[in-house]
């Protein structure tokens with residue numbers, strides 16, 4: 001491996017994929033909930049251990065449509081979320097005509113701090129949208145209590161959390177809905193793709209119709225919906241990748257453990273610790289640098305890794321409330337912890353097949 005990127009997509013054997021897409025060339029059914037789509041949907045329901053699931057062309061549109069299907073898009077309400085996430089989370093809120101209200105995060109696992117949520121609730125608040133950042137499980141119990149007390153919906157952005165379990169329960173079982181991303185860079189991919197896991201069966205029809213122009217069975221249209229369907233070729237990629245996802249996570253775990261051996265005890269470096277009761281998916285390896293103790297800043301480390309053909313990623317940087325589209329309207333810097341972490345965090349390469357020798361090479365480069 002010459003150049004080491006921060007991630008590399010998991011892929012099946014070429015022959016296996018070709019075998020999987022063969023039926024498409026016999027039945028000419030390319031998209032619109034075809035047989036491969038239906039098969040993948042059932043397999044994912046089983047794998048994730050969730051009551052209901054609906055597949056989408058990508059995770060972002062899945063999230064946007066879930067917000068709409070839960071009926072939250074009315075009256076310009078507010079949604080409490082985290083600024084320490086991929087911009088998709090907040091864009092999905094704004095694109096529904098809602099206002100994101102940014103809540104600060106916890107120092108230890110970078111997820112939304114439930115102790116700071118209540119102070120942000122107003123009579124306009126309609127929902128909480130927390131993110132299981134890096135596959136770290138949010139404080140689901142505390143969030144549930146707050147949501148109950150104030151009658152709010154909870155939608156989890158579980159884009160990083162495919163295969164994660166909390167107390168033995170699949171992560172897609174918490175809240176009113178959870179969004180999974182099957183983007184090429186995620187633990188499980190369908191090239192591009194995503195899903196909503198949910199409990200309330202009455203959402204199923206809406207999610208189905210809203211990803212297909214708001215068409216009903218009679219061909220009439222009852223909503224100004226767009227198009228977010230998953231096609232057969234991507235579903236086939238999903239079926240192939242799903243066969244190996246457990247192996248893939250085990251391989252990631254080896255990489256994670258080697259990183260931990262090498263970096264967990266270094267002064268000035270904070271690693272991501274897997275919590276009790278959590279079955280993790282080892283999706284990312286974020287490290288936080290304390291320049292005063294470590295001697296080098298995040299940006300200096302990133303630069304010197306690059307010189308050795310190793311590519312980390314400032315993920316997430318900047319925080320969303322400081323992005324250009326956001327800072328004027330939402331840019332009050334009310335989330336100092338998120339801002340501080342965002343300035344010091346670096347995701348080191350972690351993917352299936354990276355191997356412990358490469359981890360050593362990366363760690364040596366970090367520590368030099």
Ligand SMILES: *Cc1c(COP(=O)(O)O)cnc(C)c1O
Nearest residue numbers: 058059060086088159181182183
């Ligand atoms: C990847 C990601 C998304 C968007 O998913 P896509 O499938 O790329 O549309 C949303 N939120 C988070 C936190 C993500 O990492």
